[in-house]
Amino acid sequence: MRWLWVILCAVVAAPWVAIVARATTSCDLSLWAMHAVELGTVPRSLLLAAAAALMAAVLGAAVAYQVSLREFPLRRMVERLLVLPLLFPPFVLAAIYRRLSFSWRPVGVRLDLESSAGFIFVMSVALFPYVFLLSRAALQSHGRGCIEVGKSVGLPLWQCSTRLVLPVVAPAISVGALLVFVEASGEWATASFLSMPTTAVAIHQLWFARDMPHLAAQLALLFIAAVVMVYAPFARWGRGRRMESWGPPVAPPRPEQNGGRPAGWLRLGLCATPVFAGFVLPAAYVLFGFVQTVATIDLSSLWASTFASATLTLSVSLICLAMALAMVAAAGRGGRWVLRGLVLSYTAPAMVVAVGTLVFVNAVFPDAERYNDVTSFVVLAFAVATRYSVFLLVPLSIGMALGRRGIEDLGVAMGLSRTQSFLRLQLPMLRPFAVVGLLLVVVQALREVPLSVVLGPFSFRTLAIKTHAYIDIDLLPESSTWILAMALLSLYPILTIENLLRRSR
Amino acid sequence: MLELDNVSKTVDDQALLKRVSARVEAGELIGVLGPTGSGKTSLLRVIMGLDNIDGGEVRYQGTTLAKRGRQLVAPHSRGFSMVFESPQLLPFATVTTNILVGRRLGDAGAKERLSFVMDLVGLREVRDRVAHTLSGGEQQRVALARALFVEPKLLLLDEPFAALDRTWRETFVPRLRAYLEERGTAAILVTHDREEALAFGHRIFLVRAGELVRTGSAAEIYGRPRDEWEARLLGECNVLSGDVARKTFAAHLQSEAVMIRPENIVLTSDDTELGNATLVDASFRGPHWTVMARTDDGVELLVRVVGEMPLQSGARVRLGLRRPDYAVELERREERERLEEFERLGEGEK
Numbered sequence: 001m002r003w004l005w006v007i008l009c010a011v012v013a014a015p016w017v018a019i020v021a022r023a024t025t026s027c028d029l030s031l032w033a034m035h036a037v038e039l040g041t042v043p044r045s046l047l048l049a050a051a052a053a054l055m056a057a058v059l060g061a062a063v064a065y066q067v068s069l070r071e072f073p074l075r076r077m078v079e080r081l082l083v084l085p086l087l088f089p090p091f092v093l094a095a096i097y098r099r100l101s102f103s104w105r106p107v108g109v110r111l112d113l114e115s116s117a118g119f120i121f122v123m124s125v126a127l128f129p130y131v132f133l134l135s136r137a138a139l140q141s142h143g144r145g146c147i148e149v150g151k152s153v154g155l156p157l158w159q160c161s162t163r164l165v166l167p168v169v170a171p172a173i174s175v176g177a178l179l180v181f182v183e184a185s186g187e188w189a190t191a192s193f194l195s196m197p198t199t200a201v202a203i204h205q206l207w208f209a210r211d212m213p214h215l216a217a218q219l220a221l222l223f224i225a226a227v228v229m230v231y232a233p234f235a236r237w238g239r240g241r242r243m244e245s246w247g248p249p250v251a252p253p254r255p256e257q258n259g260g261r262p263a264g265w266l267r268l269g270l271c272a273t274p275v276f277a278g279f280v281l282p283a284a285y286v287l288f289g290f291v292q293t294v295a296t297i298d299l300s301s302l303w304a305s306t307f308a309s310a311t312l313t314l315s316v317s318l319i320c321l322a323m324a325l326a327m328v329a330a331a332g333r334g335g336r337w338v339l340r341g342l343v344l345s346y347t348a349p350a351m352v353v354a355v356g357t358l359v360f361v362n363a364v365f366p367d368a369e370r371y372n373d374v375t376s377f378v379v380l381a382f383a384v385a386t387r388y389s390v391f392l393l394v395p396l397s398i399g400m401a402l403g404r405r406g407i408e409d410l411g412v413a414m415g416l417s418r419t420q421s422f423l424r425l426q427l428p429m430l431r432p433f434a435v436v437g438l439l440l441v442v443v444q445a446l447r448e449v450p451l452s453v454v455l456g457p458f459s460f461r462t463l464a465i466k467t468h469a470y471i472d473i474d475l476l477p478e479s480s481t482w483i484l485a486m487a488l489l490s491l492y493p494i495l496t497i498e499n500l501l502r503r504s505r
Numbered sequence: 506m507l508e509l510d511n512v513s514k515t516v517d518d519q520a521l522l523k524r525v526s527a528r529v530e531a532g533e534l535i536g537v538l539g540p541t542g543s544g545k546t547s548l549l550r551v552i553m554g555l556d557n558i559d560g561g562e563v564r565y566q567g568t569t570l571a572k573r574g575r576q577l578v579a580p581h582s583r584g585f586s587m588v589f590e591s592p593q594l595l596p597f598a599t600v601t602t603n604i605l606v607g608r609r610l611g612d613a614g615a616k617e618r619l620s621f622v623m624d625l626v627g628l629r630e631v632r633d634r635v636a637h638t639l640s641g642g643e644q645q646r647v648a649l650a651r652a653l654f655v656e657p658k659l660l661l662l663d664e665p666f667a668a669l670d671r672t673w674r675e676t677f678v679p680r681l682r683a684y685l686e687e688r689g690t691a692a693i694l695v696t697h698d699r700e701e702a703l704a705f706g707h708r709i710f711l712v713r714a715g716e717l718v719r720t721g722s723a724a725e726i727y728g729r730p731r732d733e734w735e736a737r738l739l740g741e742c743n744v745l746s747g748d749v750a751r752k753t754f755a756a757h758l759q760s761e762a763v764m765i766r767p768e769n770i771v772l773t774s775d776d777t778e779l780g781n782a783t784l785v786d787a788s789f790r791g792p793h794w795t796v797m798a799r800t801d802d803g804v805e806l807l808v809r810v811v812g813e814m815p816l817q818s819g820a821r822v823r824l825g826l827r828r829p830d831y832a833v834e835l836e837r838r839e840e841r842e843r844l845e846e847f848e849r850l851g852e853g854e855k
Contacts, residue, residue: 145593149553151580152587153607153655160581163606167595 008326011386012057012341015356022215022359031215038202038215042223045198046230048119049185055124057177059168060131061242063271065161068139078275079136080151083129083498088286089447090126091189091466095471096282097122098193114195122237123184125278130177130183133342135503139165139174178234185227185298186349188450189468199223200349209356217359218351227347289480297481303468306485309446309462312381313489316445319385319440321393321444324434327393328400328422328472339393354454357383361455373457377457378457387451388444392437399433400426403462436500446490463489506566506691507659513560514547514715517526521547524561526562529659530688534682536706536723537574538738545695545714546590549661552693552801553587554580565659578806586657592648600628603636605646607655611713611789619654624649625684626677641668653684660685660692666701678704699739703727711735728766732835736764741795743767743806762835767795767807769831772822779824782806784816798824 034040066072067079085093098113112118150160188200199219207216327338338411345353361379407429411421452465461469463486470479514522521544529535541543552554552563554576554726563571570578586607594603601619602614623629624644636644643666652660666674666793682705685692694705702709703723711719711726730736733744738807746762770779783800787804794814798803806824816822826832 145589146593147586147588149593149651150606151555151584152553152589152661153651154584154586154657155580156579156581156609164595167598 007263009338009341010223011382012338012345013384015353016341016361018359018363019217019220019352023221025214029355031212032218035206036207037197037217037396038199038219039222041197041199042201042219042226045200045223046226047184048116048196048198049181050230051116051120051280052076052127052184053177053181055120056128056180057131057173059124059274060128060176061173063128063274064139065143065165066267066271068136069143069165070267072264072270072271075271078268078271079502080495081279082132082271083494084275084283084496085126086129086443087279087490088126088282088483089449089467089486090122090183090187091193091276091468091471092192092286092447092479092483093126093282093338093475094118094122094190096285099476100285102279116196119191119194119196123180123187127180127183128274128278130179131173133498133501134176134399135169135174138169140502142168174234174237175270178231180250181230182227183264184266186347186351186353188349191465193471197229200351202250203349203351203355206449211378213359215401216355217502219488220348220355224344224352228344231347235240283487286483289477290484292477293480296478302485305461305463305466305482306489308460309464309486309489312384312448312452312460312462313445315377315381315440316385316388318440319381320389320441323385323389324347324392324396324437327396328430331461339390339397342386342393345386346388350448350450351454352388353383353387354451356478357451371430373459376455376457377460380451380457380460383451383455384445384448385441388441388448389438391444392434395433395437396430399430429461432500436497437480443490443497446486506533508564509548509552509561510550511556511561512563514544514551514556515559516580520715522558525715525717526561527717529693531691531800532679532686533691534685534705535691535693535706535710536702536708537693537695537710537712538697538702539712541697543712545712546663547593547699547715547726548712549587549663549693549695552659553585553661554578554583555587555610569766583693584658585661585759586652586655586659587592587661588645588648588652590664590667590706593667593697594636594647594651595645596635600632600634600636600647600650604628604650604654608653612827618656619692622650622653625653625680627673631840642670642673645669649681654686655849657690660690662692662694664696666698674755681705703739711738729833730764732834732837733762733764736793736835737838741767741807743770745804750793764833764835765806765831766828767809767828768793770806770808771825772808772810772816773794773825779806782824784818784820784822786818787816789814798822800824807812 063082066076067082088096094113097118102112113122146164146168147157147160150157150164155163173235185198186200187198188204190196191198191201192204203216203219203223206212206219357379365375407425408421411418411425414421417426447460447464448462448466449468450462452462453468456462456465463482467479467486469480470482472477509525509527510520512525512657513520523567525544525646526547537545537548547556551558553573554563554571554708555575557576558571558633559571565578565583568578570576575728586631595606604622607783608767610619620629623632626649628643628646628650631639631643635756636647639647645665649665652662666678669677679702689717692705694702696702696705706723709722709726710717720729726735727739730739736742745764745765745767778798780802782800784796786797786809792811794810796808796810796814797805798808808824
C-alpha cells in the first residue's frame with residue numbers, strides 16, 4: 001500500500017508545485033500596480049465569506065437548537081426539510097433569486113441581488129445546512145444534558161443556553177461555519193452571476209481572459225496565504241476540542257414544549273423560513289420552469305449530461321475510496337501531512353486547484369495531441385477527488401482516532417490477527433463515517449462547476465455544467481430540467497446523510 | 506417539607522412511577538435503594554422538575570411545585586441542586602469555571618465557599634486543570650462541588666459516587682453527611698450500593714417497579730425486612746422457606762419463610778435451633794470470613810465469622826442463632842401486594 005500512499009501524496013502536491021512554479025517564474029511585482037483591483041479582491045472575498053459564514057452559523061445553530069431541544073408543530077417534518085437547501089448549488093439559487101428580484105421590482109419591492117448583501121444571502125441560505133447538521137448532532141447528544149445541569153444548579157433557560165449549551169456545541173458550529181467560509185470564499189459561479197469581484201473570479205479573468213497566468217498564480221498564492229491565516233487560529237483553538245473529549249451522550253433527546261402555542265408557531269416560523277428560502281421557493285420556481293419547457297426538452301442531451309455526471313461522480317468516489325484505503329492502511333506514515341495538504345486543497349478556491357492542475361498537465365503533456373478526452377477526464381476526476389476527498393478522509397481519520405487503541409487491544413484479546421481485527425472490529429466502526437463522507441463527496445461532485453469548466457473534456461457536459469451554461473446566457477427556465485435532474489440525483493445522498501447524522505446521537 | 510403525593514409518571518406506556526407518596530423533612534438525609542430500572546432516577550428528576558408528572562403533586566414547604574403535566578415552580582427557581590450519574594462538565598473549561606457555572610463569585614463569602622467546597626471534595630490540587638483531562642472520579646467530584654457550591658435547600662444525588670474509588674468514597678460519604686447535617690440541608694441519594702445508602706441515609710426508601718414499597722430507618726429496614734426481596738436488597742441473608750423453617754423453629758410459625766442474616770448465626774457447641782452442619786466453603790473477606798455450611802437437612806446457610814477461622818472445609822459444626830428474635834418471619838410478597846391493592850381499592854370506594 002505504500003506505493004498508493006506515495007501516489008496520493010504526489011497527486012495532492014502536484015497542483016501546488018505547479019502554482020508555486022508558475023508564480024515564481026515571473027517575479028515582476030510592479031505589474032500589480034496596474035492590477036490593484038484584483039489585489040483588493042482578497043480582503044473583499046474574505047470579508048464576504050466571513051459574513052456568509054457568520055450568517056449561516058447563526059441561522060444553522062438557531063434552527064438546530066429549536067428542532068433538537070424545543071417542541072413545535074410539524075417539528076419532525078421541518079427537521080428533515082432543513083437539509084434540502086443542499087439540493088440546489090448556490091449559483092442556481094443566485095440565478096433564481098436574481099430573476100425573482102427582477103420580477104418583484106414592478107410591485108415596488110427593491111431587491112438588489114447583485115450586491116454584497118445578495119451574495120451573503122445566497123451563500124448563507126444555500127450552505128447553512130452544514131452548520132445545521134453538525135450542530136444538531138452535537139445538540140442531540142449533549143444539549144439536553146447541558147440544560148438539565150443548568151436547571152439543576154439554578155440557572156434559567158437562557159443562561160443554560162449561553163453558559164452551557166453554547167460552549168459545548170461551539171466546536172460543531174465553528175466547523176460548520178468554517179465549511180461555509182471555505183465554500184463561500186472560493187465560490188466562482190455564484191460570484192460571477194452576481195457580478196461580485198471575488199478572488200476566484202479575478203483569478204479566472206487574469207488567467208483566461210487576460211492571459212496573465214503568473215499573476216493569477218501569484219494572486220492564488222496570496223489568497224491561500226490569507227485563508228490559511230484565518231484558518232490557523234481556528235485550528236489551534238480547535239485542537240483537542242473533538243467529539244470524543246465531550247464524553248458520552250447522557251440522555252436521548254426529548255424536545256420540550258414551553259412557551260405555549262404562540263411560541264410553538266413562532267418556532268415553526270423561524271425554522272420554516274430558511275426551508276422556504278432555500279428549498280420551497282427555488283423548487284417551485286424550477287418546477288414552474290420545467291412545466292413551461294417540458295415540450296422542448298432534448299432527451300438525448302439530458303441523458304448524456306446525466307451519464308456524464310454519474311460517470312464523474314462514480315470515478316471521483318472510487319478515487320476517494322482508494323485514497324481512504326491508502327490512508328487507513330498507511331496510517332501514521334505522514335498521514336497527518338497528507339491530510340493537511342488535502343485540507344489546503346479544499347480551502348483553496350476550486351479555480352486555484354483548476355489552474356494549478358492545468359499548469360501541471362501542460363508541463364506533463366507539452367504535446368497537445370496526447371492530451372485527449374480520456375486524459376482530460378482522468379485529470380478532471382483526480383482534481384475533483386483531490387479537492388473534495390477531505391469530506392471522506394477527515395471523518396474517517398476522526399473515526400480511526402476514536403477508540404483505536406481500545407479496538408486494537410480488543411482484537412488482541414480476542415486472538416484476532418491485525419487484518420481480522422481491522423475487518424471485524426474497526427471497519428464496522430468506520431462505516432458510518434465512511435458512508436457520510438462518501439455521500440458528501442457524491443453531492444459535491446454532482447454540483448461541481450469550476451474544475452469541470454477548466455479541466456473537463458470539450459464535449460463532457462455534466463448536469464451542473466449544462467445548468468451553468470444555460471444560466472450564463474440567461475436561460476433559467478430552460479435549465480430547469482437539468483437542475484431538477486441534479487436535485488433528484490442529490491436527493492438520496494442528502495437524505496441519507498441527514499438520517500445518519502440524526503441517528504448518530 | 507418536601508412532599509410527594511401520589512406522584513405518577515409514565516413514558517411510552519411504561520409506568521416509571523406509580524402513585525408514589527413520601528415526605529422528606531428539613532435536614533433529613535434519604536437513601537433510595539432499588540434495582541436497575543426501578544424508577545429511582547425518575548423520582549429525582551420529577552422532584553428537580555426536569556420531567557413532568559402525569560398524576561399527583563410535588564410540594565415543598567406547602568408550595569405546590571408540580572401538578573399533572575405542569576411545573577408550577579420552574580426547576581431553576583426551586584433552590585434545589587442535582588448531581589447526575591454522568592458529570593456533564595464543560596469539557597474545555599477549568600475545574601473552577603465548571604464549579605462556578607451555577608453561581609458566580611459575586612456574592613459575599615463566595616470565595617470562601619468555593620475554597621471550602623474544593624477542599625471538601627478534594628479538588629484544590631486540580632482547580633486549574635481543564636475538565637476533560639481529569640479522571641472519571643475527579644470529574645464526578647467537580648460535579649458534586651458544582652452542586653454544593655450553590656448552597657441548595659435540597660440536594661439530589663443520582664449515583665454520584667459510582668465513579669469514585671472505594672477508599673475515597675468511604676471517607677467522603679461521612680464528610681458529606683456531616684457537612685449536610687451541619688448546614689441542615691436535606692438530601693436524597695439514589696444508589697444501588699446498599700452500604701452507601703445505609704451509611705448515608707437517616708431513612709431509606711426502597712423502590713421497586715416504580716413503587717415506593719418501604720420507608721424506614723436503615724437499622725429497621727435492614728433488621729426487619731418484610732419479604733425476601735427487601736431482605737436480599739439490603740444485604741446477604743439466609744432464607745429458610747416452607748417446611749424447613751417450620752421444622753427448624755416452631756410449629757406455630759405463621760410465615761412460610763424466615764430470614765436470618767449471616768452475622769446472626771454462630772458456630773457453637775450447644776444444642777441449637779439450626780442443628781448440625783458440614784462446612785462447605787470459607788472465604789476471607791477482610792474484616793470477616795463468610796462460611797457456607799450445609800445442614801443435615803440439606804439447607805445451605807451463610808455464616809459470618811469475625812476473627813480467626815480455625816475450621817477447614819468438611820469440618821462438622823453446630824449452628825445457632827445469636828438471639829432467637831434474629832430469625833425474622835417474612836411475608837409472602839404476593840399476598841401482601843394483594844392485601845395492599847385491596848386496601849387501596851377500599852380507600853378509593855370511600
